[in-house]
Amino acid sequence: MVPTETPTPANAAPGPLAGLKVLELGQLIAGPFAAKTLADFGADIIKIETPGAGDPLRKWRLLKDGTSVWWQVQSRNKRSVALSLKSPEAQDIVRRLAAESDVLIENFRPGAMEGWGLGPDELLKLNPRLIMLRISGYGQTGPYRDKPGFGVVAEAMSGLRHLTAEPGRVPVRVGVSIGDTLAALHGVIGILLALQHRRVSGQGQVIDVALYEAVFNCMESLLPEYSAFGAVRGPAGSALPGIAPSNAYRCKDEGYALIAGNGDSIFKRLMTTIGRNDLGTDPALADNAGRVARVAEIDAAIGRWTAELSVDEVLAALDRASVPAGRIYTVADIAADPHYLARGMLDSVQMDDGSTLAVPGITPKLSLTPGSHRRNAPTLGQDTDAVLRELGLTPEQIQGLKDKGIVS
Numbered sequence: 001m002v003p004t005e006t007p008t009p010a011n012a013a014p015g016p017l018a019g020l021k022v023l024e025l026g027q028l029i030a031g032p033f034a035a036k037t038l039a040d041f042g043a044d045i046i047k048i049e050t051p052g053a054g055d056p057l058r059k060w061r062l063l064k065d066g067t068s069v070w071w072q073v074q075s076r077n078k079r080s081v082a083l084s085l086k087s088p089e090a091q092d093i094v095r096r097l098a099a100e101s102d103v104l105i106e107n108f109r110p111g112a113m114e115g116w117g118l119g120p121d122e123l124l125k126l127n128p129r130l131i132m133l134r135i136s137g138y139g140q141t142g143p144y145r146d147k148p149g150f151g152v153v154a155e156a157m158s159g160l161r162h163l164t165a166e167p168g169r170v171p172v173r174v175g176v177s178i179g180d181t182l183a184a185l186h187g188v189i190g191i192l193l194a195l196q197h198r199r200v201s202g203q204g205q206v207i208d209v210a211l212y213e214a215v216f217n218c219m220e221s222l223l224p225e226y227s228a229f230g231a232v233r234g235p236a237g238s239a240l241p242g243i244a245p246s247n248a249y250r251c252k253d254e255g256y257a258l259i260a261g262n263g264d265s266i267f268k269r270l271m272t273t274i275g276r277n278d279l280g281t282d283p284a285l286a287d288n289a290g291r292v293a294r295v296a297e298i299d300a301a302i303g304r305w306t307a308e309l310s311v312d313e314v315l316a317a318l319d320r321a322s323v324p325a326g327r328i329y330t331v332a333d334i335a336a337d338p339h340y341l342a343r344g345m346l347d348s349v350q351m352d353d354g355s356t357l358a359v360p361g362i363t364p365k366l367s368l369t370p371g372s373h374r375r376n377a378p379t380l381g382q383d384t385d386a387v388l389r390e391l392g393l394t395p396e397q398i399q400g401l402k403d404k405g406i407v408s
Helices: 031-039 088-100 120-126 153-159 177-202 211-216 222-229 262-273 288-293 296-306 311-320 330-336 338-342 384-390 395-403
Strands: 021-024 045-049 078-082 103-106 131-136 207-210 246-250 256-259 325-327 346-350 356-360
Touching: 021 031, 021 088, 021 256, 031 045, 031 078, 031 103, 031 131, 031 177, 078 384, 088 120, 088 211, 120 131, 120 211, 120 256, 131 177, 153 177, 177 207, 177 211, 207 211, 246 296, 256 296, 256 311, 262 311, 311 325
Parallel strands: 021 045, 021 103, 045 078, 103 131, 131 207
Antiparallel strands: 246 256, 256 325, 346 356
């Protein structure tokens, strides 16, 4: 069980993005995660889904009452409109929505929106203030633009997958959809930048985010090291290449302690704690360059010390010495952690059947205009009628669209 506080009630806290109208045409992860981030801080998200099926994420991973519990995280604070984008009448509805929106988010393969008559040339004519976020595997230009691109492929192309392994073993996946999420966050940054530009100029624009570029942007010194030295960084397992000591060390109870003793003064305190003042006071190890040259010796010394203690004993000793260290958490550890709880990161929502579901809290934390949970994730097409009425459609027109299977 997750020790959350009382389920967060849907509340009307406006948030810093209150009044921002966002049209979400994406599905699965990247586009919807960008929209979810905006929604957490007050934006009105109108999510377009395919009638009958909806966003495939509704059926991903573990299901509760037929719907993924992930859905309650990815689609909270959104409104759902079930609309078949292949229909000319539906495309016209999207144009009308785009004409009234501040932001449009899509993550289809390049060319799909243009094929529906919904490309930026058409939409920016209707609404010159529109900001259009386009997330794709390889971007809207370049020789790879038309290739299908998923996050795992982007992670590989960016150089990340090559590094996530033990030396000599097969590269492994990070464990979550990091490529999609990084692309989404870059997209949110782009939207906020474009909103600032629009505030000054009155003009909207197109934001082109490629999954592989978003990951590549986080690859630190990978490229300049190759440019300057011809160095091809390889996998290093749990170590932090070129920064020492920083590694995962096996303990007496078969667990691991992550220890980051790579600051100059921190290293001295760490060596004192493990009974190796000879290393802590060695002038050759006074800075990172010297420690990197003898990292195997240092790691072996730390490993011998941790092997005699449990993870708890190691962490307690390092806490007393103010050396950064921690255990490798499972989700069960997260759910039981008092710091997660105190920071509001173990939230819960009340489901339609009266049960509660633990969900991650909202981040970042703003002091004056924090994000909020205003409503649960919508059922498919839950808000179709309301949104179409807002566009000015009559009940008879809405029913006619339903009869044709264009909306539901």
